[in-house]
Amino acid sequence: MIKNRRVVREFQYTVPSPSSYPYQWFWDSCFHAIILSHFDTESAKKELRSLVANQHENGMIGHVTYWEKHHTVLNIGWGFEHTSSLIQPPLLAYALWRVYDRTRDGDFLAEIYEPTRKFYNYLVSERDVRNVGLVGLVNPDESGEDNSPRFDGELELPPYHPVETNQKRRFALFDMHKDCKYAAVCTSKFFWVEDVPVNAFMVWNLDIMSDIARILGRKEDAKTFKAHEWRMRAAMRTHMFDAGLFKSLTGMNGMKLEEKTLARFIPLVANLYTQEEAAHLVAWDLTDERTYWLPFGVPSVAQDDPAFDANEPTWGEAWQHPHWRGPIWMAMNWFMFHGLNRYGFHTEAEEIRKKSLALVEKSGFREYYNPLTGDGQGAQDFTWGGLILDMA
Ligand code: GLC
16 A cells, blocks of 8 residues: 555545556545545545545546656546546445544545535435436446456447447547547446446445435435435335346446346345345355355356457456456455355355455465465555455
């Protein structure tokens, strides 16, 4: 965390990986604040301050903040000077809560609450294009799972295709978003996914926003956030729940996606499954050794899905590797660890914690890991392994 720390004027943030990701990333910074809250609360506060510093007028916070521009990586004409035009999974309220919980610094809570409130209001008002109570994404990258097979359908790609092709389609969407003047209602004509994890994170974080508002004496806000949470909870049940699982939806008629990814386990963090449904999910899906319970942990895509790909090619740059189509990602382990504990599945949660630690011990701080061999893949000196500090 210290090696990846960057200071620009009065701002401080952490880069996910010095060579591959040399800027500030949205959900990474939420993870960083949580990790830092364990041993350096001042830096945790700084991480969130810099994250909200370049918020847009309408409340949007770009998924990348370009504090330094001399890098060649992801040098994209977004149309904005300091940030990208996309969002990332909305974990800000939870990160803020965790820093507050450690410090009990009410002034800091009040300071970051304002931009945080604007951010969630933006999501609730601008990203519910179908007016069904769900938040939608205009680009796969907004999910944080950039090339997950959940987005293949909307990108018109088969389950197996070159990473370059995937990236080209996503990049073309960046331009369409710009042409649409960043209005989701326009960009959604080209790409629209109401994704399970992002909506589960919304439910989880809206609940926290309501608690934070109450602590700050903002009773009306507390009520409004609670109401948003319940509307979204109900919408997920009505539109996404099918045969024991929450499924992401695509397009204007909300077609259910059937790809087998670990998205199905994320609603555990937001208490969206009943105890009985969760027990079924853990017994029949999560711990099935043919699909998700692989030797080194839970893969981003089930082993029996046609898109599953765990192999790192011996050529190419980090971004050309399988990414979200099979490998294990630490943040996902962290969500599952907390989700499973929430439902009392302590044995499975402990197994995930142990495997997470084993991966870092075997292969170091890498972006992701091969679920069959435990080999480290993708970026080097990647921060997410630090989340193990928060698995206790
Ligand atoms: C990759 C990941 C994304 C992450 C970013 C920076 O693009 O897919 O989730 O935020 O790297 O670490």
